[in-house]
Amino acid sequence: MKITSIRTKLYQWNGPVKTADTIFATPVSLLPFQKDSQAAYRFFSWLVVEIETDNNLVGIGNAGLCPDVTKLIIDSKLKGLLIGEDPTNTELLYEKMYRSSVAFGRKGAVMAAISALDIALWDIKGLAAKQPVFKLLGGRTKEYIPTYYSRLYTRNLESLQKEAEDFKSQGFTGMKLRCGYPLTDGMEGLKKNVEMVKVVRDAVGDDVEIMLEAYMGFNFPYAKKLLKALEPFNLRWAEELLLPDEIHLFSKLKKHTSIPLSGGEHEYTRFGFHDLIQSNALDIFQFDTNRVGGFTEAQKICTMAQMHGIEVIPHGGQMHNLHVVMSSFASPMAEYFPQTEIEVGNEMFWYIFDGEAIAENGKLQLDDNKPGVGLTLKTKNIEHFKIIE
Numbered sequence: 001m002k003i004t005s006i007r008t009k010l011y012q013w014n015g016p017v018k019t020a021d022t023i024f025a026t027p028v029s030l031l032p033f034q035k036d037s038q039a040a041y042r043f044f045s046w047l048v049v050e051i052e053t054d055n056n057l058v059g060i061g062n063a064g065l066c067p068d069v070t071k072l073i074i075d076s077k078l079k080g081l082l083i084g085e086d087p088t089n090t091e092l093l094y095e096k097m098y099r100s101s102v103a104f105g106r107k108g109a110v111m112a113a114i115s116a117l118d119i120a121l122w123d124i125k126g127l128a129a130k131q132p133v134f135k136l137l138g139g140r141t142k143e144y145i146p147t148y149y150s151r152l153y154t155r156n157l158e159s160l161q162k163e164a165e166d167f168k169s170q171g172f173t174g175m176k177l178r179c180g181y182p183l184t185d186g187m188e189g190l191k192k193n194v195e196m197v198k199v200v201r202d203a204v205g206d207d208v209e210i211m212l213e214a215y216m217g218f219n220f221p222y223a224k225k226l227l228k229a230l231e232p233f234n235l236r237w238a239e240e241l242l243l244p245d246e247i248h249l250f251s252k253l254k255k256h257t258s259i260p261l262s263g264g265e266h267e268y269t270r271f272g273f274h275d276l277i278q279s280n281a282l283d284i285f286q287f288d289t290n291r292v293g294g295f296t297e298a299q300k301i302c303t304m305a306q307m308h309g310i311e312v313i314p315h316g317g318q319m320h321n322l323h324v325v326m327s328s329f330a331s332p333m334a335e336y337f338p339q340t341e342i343e344v345g346n347e348m349f350w351y352i353f354d355g356e357a358i359a360e361n362g363k364l365q366l367d368d369n370k371p372g373v374g375l376t377l378k379t380k381n382i383e384h385f386k387i388i389e
């Protein structure tokens with residue numbers, strides 16, 4: 001089998017966008033003079049890559065991170081490395097892409113591009129073997145995939161309470177809210193962030209796990225104070241309190257709190273996660289398979305995490321992460337972004353692909369008989385997208 005062609009498609013959303021009060025901390029929100037500190041973190045496009053073989057198989061990969069740049073990297077730097085190659089040599093092809101781009105790559109958009117291609121290669125591998133990808137990775141390690149509901153964007157306490165009650169009634173036993181108040185709101189904002197957690201805890205009781213997302217928005221002194229104030233609420237974890245490069249500060253923070261610290265959504269490759277392990281920086285890894293280096297690299301990081309007693313709970317749901325969760329003992333559950341109106345961009349994959357697993361009673365199931373990743377591109381109801389090839 002040989003790769004004959006590679007197509008990239010940028011899906012740009014031109015449809016309606018819900019503009020609710022989706023305020024949360026970001027890396028920009030602690031800077032002065034910022035009018036819209038979330039602007040850099042809203043995204044309304046998605047990259048799809050299709051790899052075609054000489055026996056007419058088509059593997060699909062995707063990237064949500066910086067899709068326009070990712071497209072350019074695939075088209076100009078990576079595509080040529082794969083044409084004519086055997087797509088089942090995933091280990092070799094990953095190394096070829098990584099080593100050919102290492103001078104300008106290693107993290108960020110280049111790794112998203114490599115990840116998208118790696119996912120498409122594994123899709124082909126599954127289609128050729130007539131097996132779902134999780135069966136090729138290690139098979140079924142759990143009867144179903146438990147999920148936690150990832151939303152609760154509002155800072156309106158009444159809406160927050162209603163949303164939390166609603167998710168609980170849908171059968172979710174875990175849910176994540178965002179820090180609605182950035183560092184620049186000072187101690188008053190910190191109290192309000194804690195108040196948001198309290199409202200959710202009071203709404204759902206003690207048997208539901210609550211996670212708090214800080215989206216890289218704080219610094220060490222603030223994070224330390226926030227964690228101390230959050231001790232009574234039995235959080236499952238506090239997520240991305242600091243910048244991804246502040247590994248040494250995560251290690252320091254961990255000594256001050258009993259709340260598990262999570263991160264890695266913006267970390268890349270086995271090398272990045274090796275550094276996190278060496279520094280004893282995090283309790284939970286949250287890579288996204290479509291950023292970290294695809295299935296090839298995700299599988300290795302799961303093994304490393306398992307060796308060190310670190311849980312893997314990938315970022316963002318989506319089929320490429322679900323295959324990893326299903327096939328690894330390191331991973332107890334998945335994130336679940338429900339299908340909603342387009343609001344921050346995380347929801348967009350529901351509008352592009354058919355085949356995404358839908359949670360029932362808070363649980364996801366993968367089909368033992370559906371080969372590959374299990375996704376196809378929607379052909380209907382895509383009129384709100386401008387597709388750039």
Ligand SMILES: [Mg+2]
Nearest residue numbers: 213239240265
């Ligand atoms: Mg996150």
